Amino acid sequence: MIKLIVLIVAAALIGFIAWWFFGKHTTRAVDAAMTGQSQDAAVEVSGGYSPSTVVLKRGVPAHITFNRKDPSSCLEQVVFPDFGINQFLPKDQDQVIDIDTSKAGEFDYACGMNMFHGKVIIK
Amino acid sequence: MSIKNRFVFSLIVSLPMLVEMVGQPFGFMLPGGAWTMFLLTTAVMAVSAGPFIESAWAAFRHHHANMDTLVAIGTATAYLYSFYATLTGKAVFYESAAFVVTFILLGQYFEEKMKHSASGAVSKLVDLQAKDAEVMRDGQLVKVPLAEVIVGDIVRVKPGQKIAVDGVITEGTSTIDESMVTGESMPVTKQAGDHVIGATMNNTGTFLFRASKVGSDTLLSQIVEMVKKAQTSHAPIQKTVDKVADIFVPAVLMIAILTFTVWYVFLGASVVNAMLFAVSVVIIACPCALGIATPTALMVGTGRSAKMGILIKNGEVLEAANRVKTVVFDKTGTITAGQPQVTDIVGDPETVLDVAASLEVSSEHPLAAAILDKAKADGRTVTAATDFKAIEGKGVQATVNGQAALIGNDKLLADYALTTELSRQMTKLQSEAKTVVLVGLAGKIIGLIAIQDAPKASSAGAIAALKKRGLRTVMLTGDNQRVAQAIAAEVGIDDVIADVLPGDKADNVKRLQADGPVAFVGDGINDAPALTTADVGIAMGSGTDIAIESGGIVLVKNDLQDVVHALELSKKTFSRIKLNLFWAFIYNTLGIPVAAGVFFALGLSLSPEIAGLGMALSSLSVVASSLLLNTSKLTSAPAPTAA
Numbered sequence: 133m134i135k136l137i138v139l140i141v142a143a144a145l146i147g148f149i150a151w152w153f154f155g156k157h158t159t160r161a162v163d164a165a166m167t168g169q170s171q172d173a174a175v176e177v178s179g180g181y182s183p184s185t186v187v188l189k190r191g192v193p194a195h196i197t198f199n200r201k202d203p204s205s206c207l208e209q210v211v212f213p214d215f216g217i218n219q220f221l222p223k224d225q226d227q228v229i230d231i232d233t234s235k236a237g238e239f240d241y242a243c244g245m246n247m248f249h250g251k252v253i254i255k
Numbered sequence: 256m257s258i259k260n261r262f263v264f265s266l267i268v269s270l271p272m273l274v275e276m277v278g279q280p281f282g283f284m285l286p287g288g289a290w291t292m293f294l295l296t297t298a299v300m301a302v303s304a305g306p307f308i309e310s311a312w313a314a315f316r317h318h319h320a321n322m323d324t325l326v327a328i329g330t331a332t333a334y335l336y337s338f339y340a341t342l343t344g345k346a347v348f349y350e351s352a353a354f355v356v357t358f359i360l361l362g363q364y365f366e367e368k369m370k371h372s373a374s375g376a377v378s379k380l381v382d383l384q385a386k387d388a389e390v391m392r393d394g395q396l397v398k399v400p401l402a403e404v405i406v407g408d409i410v411r412v413k414p415g416q417k418i419a420v421d422g423v424i425t426e427g428t429s430t431i432d433e434s435m436v437t438g439e440s441m442p443v444t445k446q447a448g449d450h451v452i453g454a455t456m457n458n459t460g461t462f463l464f465r466a467s468k469v470g471s472d473t474l475l476s477q478i479v480e481m482v483k484k485a486q487t488s489h490a491p492i493q494k495t496v497d498k499v500a501d502i503f504v505p506a507v508l509m510i511a512i513l514t515f516t517v518w519y520v521f522l523g524a525s526v527v528n529a530m531l532f533a534v535s536v537v538i539i540a541c542p543c544a545l546g547i548a549t550p551t552a553l554m555v556g557t558g559r560s561a562k563m564g565i566l567i568k569n570g571e572v573l574e575a576a577n578r579v580k581t582v583v584f585d586k587t588g589t590i591t592a593g594q595p596q597v598t599d600i601v602g603d604p605e606t607v608l609d610v611a612a613s614l615e616v617s618s619e620h621p622l623a624a625a626i627l628d629k630a631k632a633d634g635r636t637v638t639a640a641t642d643f644k645a646i647e648g649k650g651v652q653a654t655v656n657g658q659a660a661l662i663g664n665d666k667l668l669a670d671y672a673l674t675t676e677l678s679r680q681m682t683k684l685q686s687e688a689k690t691v692v693l694v695g696l697a698g699k700i701i702g703l704i705a706i707q708d709a710p711k712a713s714s715a716g717a718i719a720a721l722k723k724r725g726l727r728t729v730m731l732t733g734d735n736q737r738v739a740q741a742i743a744a745e746v747g748i749d750d751v752i753a754d755v756l757p758g759d760k761a762d763n764v765k766r767l768q769a770d771g772p773v774a775f776v777g778d779g780i781n782d783a784p785a786l787t788t789a790d791v792g793i794a795m796g797s798g799t800d801i802a803i804e805s806g807g808i809v810l811v812k813n814d815l816q817d818v819v820h821a822l823e824l825s826k827k828t829f830s831r832i833k834l835n836l837f838w839a840f841i842y843n844t845l846g847i848p849v850a851a852g853v854f855f856a857l858g859l860s861l862s863p864e865i866a867g868l869g870m871a872l873s874s875l876s877v878v879a880s881s882l883l884l885n886t887s888k889l890t891s892a893p894a895p896t897a898a
Contacts, residue, residue: 142516153505179313203306216484
């Protein structure tokens with residue numbers, strides 16, 4: 133009897149894992165706030181990047197402020213391969229990263245181990 | 256709390272449990288038994304493993320899973336089950352949780368240290384910069400911080416000082432050690448009119464120079480920028496790895512649950528044993544080794560090549576360079592020096608050269624410049640001739656030291672006879688596609704000077720080395736077939752494509768690509784399309800900005816030997832990436848079944864502690880293997896540089 137319960141629980145757990153990690157979960161894109169001659173966005177780093185997609189206007193100097201709440205060493209660096217940025221994020225401190233918005237497009241960024249992903253859209 | 260402190264804490268707190276584990280066979284028990292272990296492990300879980308759990312939870316809420324998820328679930332399972340076992344008086348395995356945390360933190364601590372040394376190349380480059388400069392302001396030399404130097408400033412550099420920014424010498428001469436930027440080991444002599452590079456070291460003389468590039472425009476800043484981009488770029492091979500990593504962790508969790516279920520439900524193992532197998536699976540499966548296999552090797556490889564004056568722009572270029580079958584060279588400025596030089600003097604060298612130089616001293620003909628350069632290089636004092644008279648279409652004549660002298664092309668043969676020896680030499684030189692100049696004195700031809708845009712000293716050696724590596728070499732030039740053939744024969748190039756119009760270079764590269772990936776080496780504006788078309792564009796650092804922009808690899812030293820080094824380093828780095836990935840994959844694919852107890856019947860199994868140690872070792876071995884790239888031998892070891 134107990135073995136049957138274990139079996140059912142195990143099957144349920146596997147199903148949950150599949151749904152939770154592989155299912156479609158929509159993320160929201162956030163527009164950067166315009167302040168005078170520049171635009172700013174804030175990204176909280178905690179188990180991922182939230183918001184994970186930031187939309188910037190082309191041609192306006194942009195600053196994205198990362199604040200790492202997560203203690204994991206996985207997330208301690210943020211890498212923008214297209215811009216040659218590899219920035220260390222001190223824990224619980226604001227770290228401003230300037231983005232070159234001269235070219236439109238979608239630019240992915242990731243943590244140092246390339247396990248967590250975020251995106252900057254310039255249009 | 257830093258990783259190091261978390262490690263030290265968990266090590267100290269776990270020690271009593273280690274003592275008990277060793278002492279158990281001899282009847283040694285910790286006072287307080289399971290409850291003491293509970294307290295010790297609780298401390299480890301709260302202090303050292305806390306951040307893992309915190310981060311795993313944060314990731315979980317974002318539908319993400321990472322290595323922290325695995326560590327947190329693995330250790331928490333062991334810990335919580337043991338607590339339940341303590342209450343019900345069953346066997347406990349607290350030490351598994353504590354030891355796993357300790358080992359993983361040890362691995363992370365070393366990994367952190369090694370990663371810093373892998374990314375050190377860039378910060379070392381930036382440190383090369385001078386901190387201040389002596390600048391002429393209102394007729395006075397004043398010391399100003401580097402940031403305040405502007406374009407057009409006159410800067411003074413004394414012996415032993417660093418040159419602050421890029422510029423052109425206006426006054427004085429010196430020898431300059433440029434090894435930090437170009438990798439060139441010999442100091443270079445520079446005088447008024449020569450370019451100097453910021454961050455290089457002035458050795459012997461004091462000179463003034465006019466700043467031409469400052470701030471982010473300097474060569475050093477551009478090198479730093481390029482290396483940074485290369486190091487953060489991804490090799491295409493990484494994309495496959497990322498796909499695997501994305502589904503890896505959840506898949507491992509499922510396998511762990513399956514492992515437990517199969518052992519407990521179908522094979523009748525005890526709850527403890529089934530759980531130990533499941534926990535081992537979770538612990539051993541961390542994909543970190545996969546995640547760092549490519550970036551660390553890329554970082555070390557591009558950093559090392561930058562130190563040799565070879566700038567590899569990104570991982571894509573590196574992967575392409577590894578497959579190159581044909582290397583195509585532009586002729587002028589790439590294989591050759593790019594300007595005519597005196598290659599042979601027939602007759603008494605000193606007299607012939609002196610007479611020729613005296614006649615050419617006020618000429619602006621490119622061949623005249625070659626003769627004057629040669630006279631200067633040989634340390635001859637040149638006195639201008641007098642009474643110049645042009646010989647229409649043939650040359651000039653004038654008076655040198657009271658004697659009638661003349662210099663001109665082979666049409667002079669109509670008026671003067673050559674000795675048989677001279678005429679034999681002349682035919683030979685002309686067959687080598689050299690331009691031959693006749694020099695006459697007192698009514699008689701006394702010698703010949705041969706001039707050619709000669710190959711650089713390093714070209715022949717570099718091409719031989721490429722051929723030895725099994726590569727086909729091709730020369731692509733707009734020059735005529737005869738000259739091209741002569742140069743090709745001299746440096747040993749396989750094939751020649753001559754008389755190519757500037758716009759057709761890219762098309763020729765495309766045609767060669769039919770036989771396999773092509774690398775193109777060039778320097779001019781007209782080479783830019785070919786540099787972009789080729790699988791790997793290699794630009795000479797002395798070349799035009801547009802060529803440097805178009806190339807995937809830039810050779811700061813302009814030395815063709817560096818083409819060999821660049822290809823070899825790319826190959827080394829790429830095979831290191833493949834090796835790293837291979838080991839990381841093998842480790843996981845073999846480790847998981849072993850941890851799951853598939854080979855239990857054969858007596859092969861892993862306890863969670865060993866799995867934790869193994870995981871730490873796998874990441875360490877990958878980082879260590881990348882760092883070894885720094886010391887790996889190049890078969891094309893830098894050739895002794897000609898002074």
